[in-house]
Amino acid sequence: MRLSRRGLILGGSAMLAGCASARATPIVTAQAVSAPVTAPVPTPAIAAASLTPPPLDPRGRVRKELMERAMTALDTHHRHIPLRDRMYLVDFEKFSGDERLYEVDLEGGQVTVLRTCHGRGSDPAHSGYAQRFSNTPDSNMSSVGAYATAGASWGSQQGPNVLLDGLEYSNDKARERAIIIHGADYADPDFLAREGKLGRSYGCFSVAHADLPALRERMGQGRLLFAWA
Template sequence: MTLDRRGLLGAALVAGAGLIAPAPLANPVLRAASPPPPSGPGNAAQPLALRRALAALERHSGRIAERDRIGLADFAQHSGEMRFMLVDVAAGRIEKSYFVSHGRGSDPRNSGFVQRFSNRHGSHASSRGSFLTGDAYVGKHGRSRRLHGLEEDNDNAFARAIVVHGADYVDSDMARRHGRVGRSLGCFAFERSQIGEILERLGPGRLLFVAD
């Protein structure tokens, strides 16, 4: 679905090239999330989220070898929305949207909204910012992909074993019945029926960006 997203993405590319990264906060351990805005129609990424993701792609160009496609998790949206998007940068369109979990440490009351982020071991929280996709492997969750944090807000991701994997607690039927999907321990968990497609399309050497 393009949603006039070709024009939106084109504008975002221009705007993103000149966007300056915000200065890091004083305390890098536990960060409050921005207040969640109401979800827009069509589960579309907000323009700001796209601009920030594309700016991150440019900012980390020396680390990101594959620049044709990026993953964007818009954690300003509720977990009952398809808030993870694969963005085809070359074609100028959003390829597909998916349900994705956030960490239970980011949402202690299980509201469906991210309340805070953390880079701390044992926090069970999601981290924000730019991740580099790494190798695929088969672990306790089945087929998975490792992630490397590129910024102060997420540079413990590899050591924390924050990865992309499938999970039974992320399911479209669950989202429909309960209005939200389940929470992870900080990983990006997807529907098991779709994890193979996601791992293939978001291969190694690409950007996964978390907006808030």
């Protein structure tokens, strides 16, 4: 009996020691091993930067005053100019042989430059500089201000062209005066190379024949053309 009782006591002690060890050992679960993974959240600075549009005319090709006036006209005449992906500017302060017709990408900020003529009435001495402007029929002068492109057309005399609607008192007779954008021999590169300047129109924005097809397609209907000196 003593031996049996002693064995019972020893066995019980081992069982208690085993339970104590089990209670002291931490239980590791799958949830504890793998921490939840969350997607990185962009910081406000990065999010804001991604929404910032690129600067207009990063190379500074367009005269500052002309750009500012055009942007104001874009808002002033928004009812007539529904398309704001690009606009067209003409700087009549510049020499006719210089690139002074600008296509401004309002979404990407880039600027493409072309050449265009002014009216013979604006430059009677054919100096290459436009000096006077008028909205009067038969004046043969260029007109300044905001125009809305009115789409591609075809004329019996000038052929393919882009129609324009004048939006201001300084050019609202554009349709009556048939002021359009069309190709002309006197706006071609070989004329410029020979004469040192472009020829003169009757008030239209004449361009090189090679430039007209792409310009005619891209101008379309409902975009701004703004001319200033």
